[in-house]
Amino acid sequence: MxxxxxxxxxxxxxxxxxxxxxxxxxxxxxxxxxxxxxxxxxxxxxxxxxxxxxxxxxxxxxxxxxxxxxxxxxxxxxxxxxxxxxxxxxxxxxxxxxxxxxxxxxxxxxxxxxxxxxxxMTSIAMTEPGAGSDLAGIRTSLERRGTDWVLNGSKTFITGGAQSDLVIVVARSEATENRRDGLTLAVVEASMTGFSRGGPLEKLGLKAQDTTELYFDDVTVPAENVLGEPGRAFTYLSAHLAQERLSIAVNSQAQALAALAVTCEYVRGRKVFGTTLGSFQNTKFVLADLATQASAGQALVDRAMVRHERGRLDPAEAAKVKLFCTELHGKIVDACLQLHGGYGYTWEQDICRMYADARVARIYGGTSEVMKGIVARTLDLVDR
The missing domain is CATH 1.10.540.10 (Acyl-CoA dehydrogenase/oxidase, N-terminal domain)
Incomplete structure (x- = not known):
C-alpha cells in the first residue's frame, strides 16, 4: 500500500x-x-x-x-x-x-x-493490583515529610520495570473528594533506599520484554524528583494517553502486516496434497480478505499519525484507532497461524511468537472495552 x-x-x-x-x-x-x-x-x-x-x-x-x-x-x-x-x-x-x-x-x-x-532507561508505574484502567483508584501514597516526600505502595505489570534506572510513579499525595485530583508524579531512581523489584512475571508473550512488580517501602523522594505540579498527575496522564494509544496501534498494524508477509511466504513453499498451500482457493480468499482489512487499518493509522503531527489527535480518535488495529491484529495473526497448521503452534515459527505477543495489545494502554466506552461517550447515547 x-x-x-x-x-x-x-x-x-x-x-x-x-x-x-x-x-x-x-x-x-x-x-x-x-x-x-x-x-x-x-x-x-x-x-x-x-x-x-x-x-x-x-x-x-x-x-x-x-x-x-x-x-x-x-x-x-x-x-x-x-x-x-x-x-x-x-x-x-x-x-x-x-x-x-x-x-x-x-x-x-x-x-x-x-x-x-x-x-x-525508564519506565512508568501506574497499574496496581487493585487499580488498572481505573487510574483514579490508585492507592500508592506519597506523603510530605519536611521538604521531601515519602513513597509507599506497590505497582504491577510494569514494562521495563526490571531494568529501569528511572521510574515515574503515579501516587496519591492528597485525599480529595474528586478521586482524579490529588495524584502526583514522582521520579524514583534505582538506587533509592526502600525501592525494590519483584521477579519477572511469566507472561504468555513478549518474552524479551521485562515486566515486573515494583515495591516502595518508605522511599524518600526529594522535592526535586517530583515531576510537574503536585496533585495534577491525572491531567498529565490524560494529556499523553493519545500518543501512547497511537503507539500501540502503529505496532499492531505493523505486526499484522508482518504476520501476513510471513504467512504468504510460508504458503508459497508449503506442499500439501501434491501442490502448494497457496494454490488452494481457501488460502487465497483468507489472505485476500486479511490483506484488504489490513489496508483499512493502515489508512486509519496513517490518518491518526498525520493528525497527531498536527496536534489534532483527540482521545476518542486515538481510542478508535487503538481499538480497530489491536482487534484486527489479533484476528490476522490467528488466521495466519491457522494457515501454518501444526507448525504454527511451535515456537520455532515466527507466527507462533507473533500470536502470543499479539494478545496483550487489546489489554495494555486501555482495554478494548475501555476504548469502546471512550468512543461511546462521543455518540450522545444518554438522555440529557
Missing amino acids: ERDVYQDEHSDFAESVSAFLRQDVTPRIGEFEKAGMIDRDVYRAAGKLGIVGLQIPEEYGGGGQDGFLFNCVVTEQIAYERSTMGSLRVHTDVVTPYILSLATPEQRRRWLPGMASGDL
Whole structure:
C-alpha cells in the first residue's frame, strides 16, 4: 500500500534501523527471551544510532525531532524485521514525552543526556493490583515529610520495570473528594533506599520484554524528583494517553502486516496434497480478505499519525484507532497461524511468537472495552 505519511528522510532512517536490527538484535532474540529482557548493550548501541532519544533535544544528545513519525518508523521496522527491542517503546513513546513536557531545566540536565544515550532507561508505574484502567483508584501514597516526600505502595505489570534506572510513579499525595485530583508524579531512581523489584512475571508473550512488580517501602523522594505540579498527575496522564494509544496501534498494524508477509511466504513453499498451500482457493480468499482489512487499518493509522503531527489527535480518535488495529491484529495473526497448521503452534515459527505477543495489545494502554466506552461517550447515547 502506497503511503503518503513519510518523506525520504524517514525512508532512509528506516533502512538504517532495519540494518541495525538484522545485525545486532534479531540473531539474539532467543538469548533475550531466555533472559526475559534485552541486554543493556543493545540499548546503548541503539542510543549511538539516535534511536533511543529521537525526540530529545540535540543539546542533550538527542535527535531533536519535534514530531512522532520517526518513533513510528522504529516501531514498524521492528515488526517488519520480526525482531524485538524489549521495553524501548515505553522509554521513547511514553516516558520521554512526560520528561520533555514537565521536567524543570535542572531535571532535564540530570536525566535527558542518559535517556538519549541509552545509559538511563525508564519506565512508568501506574497499574496496581487493585487499580488498572481505573487510574483514579490508585492507592500508592506519597506523603510530605519536611521538604521531601515519602513513597509507599506497590505497582504491577510494569514494562521495563526490571531494568529501569528511572521510574515515574503515579501516587496519591492528597485525599480529595474528586478521586482524579490529588495524584502526583514522582521520579524514583534505582538506587533509592526502600525501592525494590519483584521477579519477572511469566507472561504468555513478549518474552524479551521485562515486566515486573515494583515495591516502595518508605522511599524518600526529594522535592526535586517530583515531576510537574503536585496533585495534577491525572491531567498529565490524560494529556499523553493519545500518543501512547497511537503507539500501540502503529505496532499492531505493523505486526499484522508482518504476520501476513510471513504467512504468504510460508504458503508459497508449503506442499500439501501434491501442490502448494497457496494454490488452494481457501488460502487465497483468507489472505485476500486479511490483506484488504489490513489496508483499512493502515489508512486509519496513517490518518491518526498525520493528525497527531498536527496536534489534532483527540482521545476518542486515538481510542478508535487503538481499538480497530489491536482487534484486527489479533484476528490476522490467528488466521495466519491457522494457515501454518501444526507448525504454527511451535515456537520455532515466527507466527507462533507473533500470536502470543499479539494478545496483550487489546489489554495494555486501555482495554478494548475501555476504548469502546471512550468512543461511546462521543455518540450522545444518554438522555440529557
